[in-house]
Amino acid sequence: xxxxxxxxxxxxxxxxxxxxxxxxxxxxxxxxxxxxxxxxxxxxxxxxxxxxxxxxxxxxxxxxxxxxxxxxxxxxxxxxxxxxxxxxxxxxxxxxxxxxxxxxxxxxxxxxxxxxxxxxxxxxxxxxxxxxxxxxxxxxxxxxxxxxxxxxxxxxxxxxxxxxxxxxxxxxxxxxxxxxxxxxxxxxxxxxxxxxxxxxxxxxxxxxxxxxxxxxxxxxxxxxxxxxxxxxxxxxxxxxxxxxxxxxxxxxxxxxxxxxxxxxxxxxxxxxxxxxxxxxxxxxxxxxxxxxxxxxxxxxxxxxxxxxxxxxxxxxxxxxxxxxxxxxxxxxxxxxxxxxxxxxxxxxxxxxxxxxxxxxxxxxxxxxxxxxxxxxxxxxxxxxxxxxxxxxxxxxxxxxxxxxxxxxxxxxxxxxxxxxxxxxxx
Amino acid sequence: xxxxxxxxxxxxxxxxxxxxxxxxxxxxxxxxxxxxxxxxxxxxxxxxxxxxxxxxxxxxxxxxxxxxxxxxxxxxxxxxxxxxxxxxxxxxxxxxxxxxxxxxxxxxxxxxx
Numbered sequence: 001x002x003x004x005x006x007x008x009x010x011x012x013x014x015x016x017x018x019x020x021x022x023x024x025x026x027x028x029x030x031x032x033x034x035x036x037x038x039x040x041x042x043x044x045x046x047x048x049x050x051x052x053x054x055x056x057x058x059x060x061x062x063x064x065x066x067x068x069x070x071x072x073x074x075x076x077x078x079x080x081x082x083x084x085x086x087x088x089x090x091x092x093x094x095x096x097x098x099x100x101x102x103x104x105x106x107x108x109x110x111x112x113x114x115x116x117x118x119x120x121x122x123x124x125x126x127x128x129x130x131x132x133x134x135x136x137x138x139x140x141x142x143x144x145x146x147x148x149x150x151x152x153x154x155x156x157x158x159x160x161x162x163x164x165x166x167x168x169x170x171x172x173x174x175x176x177x178x179x180x181x182x183x184x185x186x187x188x189x190x191x192x193x194x195x196x197x198x199x200x201x202x203x204x205x206x207x208x209x210x211x212x213x214x215x216x217x218x219x220x221x222x223x224x225x226x227x228x229x230x231x232x233x234x235x236x237x238x239x240x241x242x243x244x245x246x247x248x249x250x251x252x253x254x255x256x257x258x259x260x261x262x263x264x265x266x267x268x269x270x271x272x273x274x275x276x277x278x279x280x281x282x283x284x285x286x287x288x289x290x291x292x293x294x295x296x297x298x299x300x301x302x303x304x305x306x307x308x309x310x311x312x313x314x315x316x317x318x319x320x321x322x323x324x325x326x327x328x329x330x331x332x333x334x335x336x337x338x339x340x341x342x343x344x345x346x347x348x349x350x351x352x353x354x355x356x357x358x359x360x361x362x363x364x365x366x367x368x369x370x371x372x373x374x375x376x377x378x379x380x381x382x383x384x385x386x387x388x389x390x391x392x393x394x395x396x397x398x399x400x401x402x403x404x405x406x407x408x409x410x411x412x413x414x415x416x417x418x419x420x421x422x423x424x425x426x
Numbered sequence: 427x428x429x430x431x432x433x434x435x436x437x438x439x440x441x442x443x444x445x446x447x448x449x450x451x452x453x454x455x456x457x458x459x460x461x462x463x464x465x466x467x468x469x470x471x472x473x474x475x476x477x478x479x480x481x482x483x484x485x486x487x488x489x490x491x492x493x494x495x496x497x498x499x500x501x502x503x504x505x506x507x508x509x510x511x512x513x514x515x516x517x518x519x520x521x522x523x524x525x526x527x528x529x530x531x532x533x534x535x536x537x538x539x
Binding site for chain 1: 510511512513514516532536
């Protein structure tokens with residue numbers, strides 16, 4: 001049975017990992033050292049908290065322990081001792097933008113009744129913007145964010161990215177090395193640079209939302225830890241840029257996914273389709289909060305791709321039932337999304353909405369014209385669904401089979417095979 | 427401050443038959459760049475323009491060969507070594523560097539000792 005100390009430690013790891021890494025990185029400007037020191041501090045806590053009791057401010061305890069260890073390490077390194085005073089920048093006056101952000105973050109934290117100290121918000125964002133610096137390859141940005149900001153182990157990062165663990169490890173190492181040798185600064189970009197930097201950050205955070213919503217591999221449907229982290233990160237971004245439509249939208253997407261997480265699977269862990277989900281499990285207060293964000297984003301002019309996706313998610317989340325979903329509205333949003341972001345995945349999702357409005361035959365044509373890669377499991381899952389609806393069970397069975405072979409999530413595979421077996425007709 | 431090498435890559439066909447006026451315009455651009463670096467809080471340590479890559483000689487494994495290491499449409503045409511606070515600052519400065527239709531590459535310079 002987990003003790004109070006275990007609970008506190010698990011909660012701190014979920015809520016404070018990135019903050020501890022960020023706080024140490026700000027002091028020592030060395031991501032490797034910050035990460036090692038944070039891990040060490042958590043290991044110390046695991047040893048001491050059960051013995052000495054959980055400290056009143058667990059996060060503060062962890063930051064102090066990690067920082068002390070990092071500074072000890074630095075002192076031991078030859079030649080660095082004399083540079084030490086330069087590295088400790090804690091009390092140096094900070095830029096106005098950051099100060100302003102801390103105040104905003106503090107307000108948000110206070111209103112939400114969170115215990116996380118405000119200064120954390122900016123350390124978290126500094127870490128996020130450093131990991132998503134445009135001088136790093138997108139694949140490295142994602143790996144590094146998953147590792148440093150979400151605190152995933154290298155093997156978990158590998159599973160998230162569907163690459164072998166050595167590849168994930170190499171990406172993380174290469175990115176950290178570039179940050180150190182090229183002098184990528186550990187800071188939140190200033191006002192003028194911010195919009196240019198934002199797309200990478202939003203893309204990476206959105207990927208975390210997607211991966212949390214439907215885990216690409218593994219046994220469970222939902223990765224609650226990823227959703228929680230994505231919700232926090234996007235909340236911090238909203239505090240930093242309350243007027244940026246796409247930021248509001250990604251936060252809304254994170255909130256929708258969070259609000260609906262319990263409805264995504266049956267008690268047995270089986271994945272449930274939107275049509276099958278028990279909407280009474282959805283967290284209506286969070287959905288309302290997200291819906292208000294979507295409306296705010298939509299009022300800010302020509303909607304971007306995240307705003308349109310959030311608007312689609314809003315249509316689903318606020319519909320009283322699957323049948324009562326406004327499919328014309330959903331299709332219209334997908335038409336706009338396909339213009340803003342012409343990808344095969346968007347075209348495929350649009351085809352699903354089209355099936356509701358114009359029937360499965362029209363949708364099947366759209367699916368075949370979507371240009372999705374042959375090894376994309378959802379291509380075959382959607383084809384199977386439409387072929388079944390068209391009364392072509394043999395072809396539907398083949399399609400479900402292919403989809404099941406291609407997915408790496410056991411829950412998804414079981415779902416697809418059950419669909420196949422439910423087709424009947426031999 | 428750290429040192430960064432700003433490499434200027436452009437299409438050499440432009441320079442192969444550039445007029446004196448075009449050369450002058452380019453010189454003026456580089457003069458303006460040199461002033462802008464200081465205004466942006468950085469400094470230029472050194473910089474050179476290079477002759478066309480057809481004048482390059484490569485040595486690989488002891489063997490001499492004619493031409494640059496890599497044949498691409500854009501060739502290395504010149505460089506600056508600048509001092510900047512960090513990569514963001516170096517990129518801010520490198521954005522101002524004239525490179526015609528081409529582009530620039532920013533590389534941190536290794537420090538020893």
